[in-house]
Amino acid sequence: MKRRDFVFFTGLSVFAGRALAQGKPGKQRVVIQVSDNDPAKWALALSNARNVQTDLGKENVEIEIVAYGPGLAMMKAESPVAGRLAAALDANVGLIACENTMQNTKIEKGDIYGGVKFVRAGVTHIMKRQGEGWAYLRP
Amino acid sequence: MKRRDFVFFTGLSVFAGRALAQGKPGKQRVVIQVSDNDPAKWALALSNARNVQTDLGKENVEIEIVAYGPGLAMMKAESPVAGRLAAALDANVGLIACENTMQNTKIEKGDIYGGVKFVRAGVTHIMKRQGEGWAYLRP
Amino acid sequence: MKRRDFVFFTGLSVFAGRALAQGKPGKQRVVIQVSDNDPAKWALALSNARNVQTDLGKENVEIEIVAYGPGLAMMKAESPVAGRLAAALDANVGLIACENTMQNTKIEKGDIYGGVKFVRAGVTHIMKRQGEGWAYLRP
Numbered sequence: 001m002k003r004r005d006f007v008f009f010t011g012l013s014v015f016a017g018r019a020l021a022q023g024k025p026g027k028q029r030v031v032i033q034v035s036d037n038d039p040a041k042w043a044l045a046l047s048n049a050r051n052v053q054t055d056l057g058k059e060n061v062e063i064e065i066v067a068y069g070p071g072l073a074m075m076k077a078e079s080p081v082a083g084r085l086a087a088a089l090d091a092n093v094g095l096i097a098c099e100n101t102m103q104n105t106k107i108e109k110g111d112i113y114g115g116v117k118f119v120r121a122g123v124t125h126i127m128k129r130q131g132e133g134w135a136y137l138r139p
Numbered sequence: 140m141k142r143r144d145f146v147f148f149t150g151l152s153v154f155a156g157r158a159l160a161q162g163k164p165g166k167q168r169v170v171i172q173v174s175d176n177d178p179a180k181w182a183l184a185l186s187n188a189r190n191v192q193t194d195l196g197k198e199n200v201e202i203e204i205v206a207y208g209p210g211l212a213m214m215k216a217e218s219p220v221a222g223r224l225a226a227a228l229d230a231n232v233g234l235i236a237c238e239n240t241m242q243n244t245k246i247e248k249g250d251i252y253g254g255v256k257f258v259r260a261g262v263t264h265i266m267k268r269q270g271e272g273w274a275y276l277r278p
Numbered sequence: 279m280k281r282r283d284f285v286f287f288t289g290l291s292v293f294a295g296r297a298l299a300q301g302k303p304g305k306q307r308v309v310i311q312v313s314d315n316d317p318a319k320w321a322l323a324l325s326n327a328r329n330v331q332t333d334l335g336k337e338n339v340e341i342e343i344v345a346y347g348p349g350l351a352m353m354k355a356e357s358p359v360a361g362r363l364a365a366a367l368d369a370n371v372g373l374i375a376c377e378n379t380m381q382n383t384k385i386e387k388g389d390i391y392g393g394v395k396f397v398r399a400g401v402t403h404i405m406k407r408q409g410e411g412w413a414y415l416r417p
Contacts, residue, residue, distance in 0.1 A: 030266050035322065035417050044174065044208050048262045051239050055260040069322050069417065100329050121333040123326045127308050127413040135266040138277045138416045139174050139208065169405050183313065183347050187401045190378050194399040274405040277416045278313050278347065 029062040031129040033122075033138045037070035039080045044139045046084045049093045058091060064129065068098035068122030072107065075116045082113055089115045098122030168201040170268040172261075172277045176209035178219045183278045185223045188232045197230060203268065207237035207261030211246065214255045221252055228254045237261030307340040309407040311400075311416045315348035317358050322417045324362045327371045336369065342407065346376035346400030350385065353394045360391055367393045376400030 030052060034045050049063045065088070067074045074081060075097040085095060095116040102108070102118075109118065119125040130136050169191060173184050188202045204227070206213045213220060214236040224234060234255040241247070241257075248257065258264040269275050308330060312323050327341045343366070345352045352359060353375040363373060373394040380386070380396075387396065397403040408414050 028266060028270065030262075033416075040209075047208070051260050052262050052266070055239075055263045069325070070318070100333075121329050123308075123330050123415060124333040126415065127306060127330070130413040131306065135269040136275060136414060137262060137265065138172075167405060167409065169401075179348075186347070190399050191401050191405070194378075194402045274408040275414060276401060276404065277311075 026060060027062060028056060028060060029129070029132075029134040030064075030137055031126055031134045032063065032065045033126055033136070034065060034067040034071035034074050035069045035122075035138075037073055039074075041071070041139060042074040042079070042081045043084070045074075046081060046088055046093075048137060048139050049088060050091070053091060053093075062094075062134075063092075064094035064096055064134075066096045066098070066119070066122045066126055068101050072097060072101045072105065075112050076107070077111060077113045079113060085113050085116070096122065096125065098125075165199060166201060167195060167199060168268070168271075168273040169203075169276055170265055170273045171202065171204045172265055172275070173204060173206040173210035173213050174208045174261075174277075176212055178213075180210070180278060181213040181218070181220045182223070184213075185220060185227055185232075187276060187278055188227060189230070192230060192232075201233075201273075202231075203233035203235055203273075205235045205237070205258070205261045205265055207240050211236060211240045211244065214251050215246070216250060216252045218252060224252050224255070235261065235264065237264075304338060305340060306334060306338060307407070307410075307412040308342075308415055309404055309412045310341065310343045311404055311414070312343060312345040312349035312352050313347045313400075313416075315351055317352075319349070319417060320352040320357070320359045321362070323352075324359060324366055324371075326415060326417050327366060328369070331369060331371075340372075340412075341370075342372035342374055342412075344374045344376070344397070344400045344404055346379050350375060350379045350383065353390050354385070355389060355391045357391060363391050363394070374400065374403065376403075 032045050032048060034042060045065055049065060052061055052063060073079060075095060079085065088095060097112050097116050097118055098121060099118050100121045171184050171187060173181060184204055188204060191200055191202060212218060214234060218224065227234060236251050236255050236257055237260060238257050239260045310323050310326060312320060323343055327343060330339055330341060351357060353373060357363065366373060375390050375394050375396055376399060377396050378399045
């Protein structure tokens with residue numbers, strides 16, 4: 001590879017990498033963590049998501065709420081914030097439950113609110129999102 | 140645009156973008172979130188800011204403390220940590236209150252400690268700072 | 279410096295900087311913060327570390343748990359989670375205590391669990407790790 005080709009390759013790959021990490025230009029992304037067994041925190045996480053959508057415009061932002069550990073109960077069908085989970089899904093907020101936690105606490109997929117998605121490990125998913133350039137929020 | 144020009148443009152824009160995100164060379168930046176209604180957490184956030192300045196040198200670091208949700212009360216004129224807010228402002232720590240929270244809880248600007256600044260949504264401001272390359276700390 | 283040399287230098291330095299920040303290709307890194315005086319949180323932090331190793335493969339991830347402020351007690355020799363500290367060290371999870379906190383609370387190095395490492399300021403270490411591209415987790 002000639003020197004000029006190397007420059008081209010390097011410049012381009014950095015450029016492509018950053019574009020990939022940031023998604024569409026102007027689209028902001030945030031992953032919100034819920035790991036407390038505290039309905040007030042669950043309500044705050046949902047309000048945070050709604051406020052971000054209001055402030056930036058729903059179409060300009062991608063939001064996921066990831067519940068794991070003691071926070072998983074937020075995503076149960078019988079959750080005290082179940083009504084607000086419905087509203088969040090309607091507003092295109094991704095709701096995600098941790099399968100590791102479910103396994104450790106004998107919670108089945110049927111116990112989880114409809115529309116909630118699953119990841120093997122909530123913590124690893126949060127790391128992955130940060131690596132992709134998403135902001136991280138822990139209310 | 141010729142290939143060499145494209146490389147020049149790409150390389151330069153990445154370079155410029157990174158420099159912009161990182162501020163002056165050597166200048167580190169951190170946004171500290173306060174979202175708990177817990178004076179012990181408020182004191183911890185203020186101690187964290189002071190320790191960072193001591194450890195890195197006050198002139199080498201830029202710090203903002205953003206209070207929102209149940210944490211907003213930290214920034215009120217009648218806050219139990221008001222004396223320490225004064226010291227933080229003297230030390231060039233930015234103190235920021237969330238107007239969304241103020242509106243939802245009927246708190247006026249006149250209720251907030253003098254010198255505290257305002258953003259429309261605390262959460263969006265924290266996302267913006269992370270996107271600009273600031274570290275994020277949630278004590 | 280000729281224009282082409284400048285491009286070469288810029289492209290290369292960005293490339294080198296990113297490689298440095300990301301460590302070995304494929305190696306993921308996360309710094310986990312413990313700042314609550316709450317043994318349930320300490321257990322959660324240790325479980326998070328273990329789950330990340332299980333999910334990604336122990337050899338593909340680098341993990342540090344940084345305890346400071348009211349969270350420092352997690353790292354004491356007499357900590358209620360001392361047995362799990364041993365297991366974490368065996369699994370190559372870095373355990374780190376904040377010397378600032380130790381100084382302020384009159385805790386000596388001899389009071390800390392063997393194998394735990396020390397940094398001058400836990401908060402600054404967490405900022406540094408984020409600047410190096412590590413994910414940040416606050417359980």
